[in-house]
Ligand SMILES: O=C(O)C1=C[C@@H](OP(=O)(O)O)[C@@H](O)[C@H](O)C1
């Protein structure tokens with residue numbers, strides 16, 4: 057099969073295991089790519105290699121070309137939040153910024169209030185606190201802004217990314233317990249890497265106004281969140297099965313928080329070897345005594361929650377995942393979606409505002425039909441279970457939000473997927 061169809065479901069026809077190692081080339085991190093595109097719009101002398109091929113990056117790229125008119129970011133949270141800040145500070149821009157039905161349910165008031173407090177002109181076109189927005193770009197001069205940091209780090213990254221454009225730079229004070237912190241650190245790291253003066257001490261971020269930077273070429277490291285599905289696949293495979301996977305364009309000391317996979321999956325029997333010369337990682341299965349229950353706080357790595365809970369279910373161990381308070385406002389209510397779909401497979405799952413508890417499962421039901429709720433990570437997180445049972449994953453095309461080539465890459469493992477259009 058060459059490409060994923062516009063819409064359809066995948067189910068397994070059979071699994072051949074081979075002993076070869078498989079090489080996978082995932083494209084650049086969508087988080088890094090979307091930050092760099094906003095920075096490149098300000099500093100055209102940045103050149104970017106290994107840009108993400110995700111839909112979320114495509115919509116942001118397209119949005120940045122619009123000076124007046126409508127921009128539709130579909131399901132892309134970072135595009136929505138980053139462009140809100142970008143257009144608000146871009147003089148003469150007049151933009152209607154909208155998104156999918158779900159995007160119109162994802163809150164944005166915290167960012168809009170922060171931007172308004174420094175003089176931005178933004179109006180809600182439907183429901184207060186939610187997209188679509190009408191934005192009139194202004195030359196903003198105030199320098200101090202306070203923002204609640206326990207709902208989404210994207211609001212803070214959005215302010216940071218446009219701070220160099222402001223006449224006097226920006227001081228951001230974070231209020232509350234900051235969530236998804238590595239994403240803020242990623243933003244800071246990219247700003248300093250291109251030559252913008254930026255600091256982050258305790259709850260204060262300071263960024264200097266910057267007119268010019270020196271020419272710079274940056275290579276985006278590949279996407280660690282996308283790599284998680286292969287970690288799960290290896291974890292669920294037998295010790296003697298294929299599964300030595302080489303993932304290209306990964307480095308030690310990543311600025312992506314989801315690089316924590318290395319450590320997290322070690323406890324699930326997956327070893328990571330970094331090849332510093334080739335800039336790749338090799339992941340393979342090792343004999344490990346699994347703990348009865350994996351307990352993790354995922355407030356720094358929310359995008360791994362689905363992968364990890366499905367891995368634990370497939371391995372027949374319990375898990376208690378906390379720090380999940382942001383999951384309800386992502387592409388779907390991910391806590392509800394996980395509970396509903398895992399239970400179709402025979403799991404016992406409890407969720408509350410902040411956590412998910414999975415009981416140890418002794419068997420996995422066959423022929424379940426998994427719904428994906430327009431959430432790429434639901435489809436990809438459940439896919440490694442193809443190694444354990446027959447199942448169908450509906451609306452398989454959702455993966456393109458972050459990883460358009462996912463199903464093609466998955467088939468390299470001898471998983472014979474049948475597409476039901
Ligand atoms: O800044 C980013 O690139 C992201 C931040 C996180 O969102 P929250 O800060 O809303 O948790 C993460 O879930 C999302 O996939 C990407």
Ligand SMILES: C=C(OP(=O)(O)O)C(=O)O
Nearest residue numbers: 131132133134359386387
């Ligand atoms: C939450 C995600 O993306 P966003 O918030 O940017 O839509 C994600 O990719 O898992």
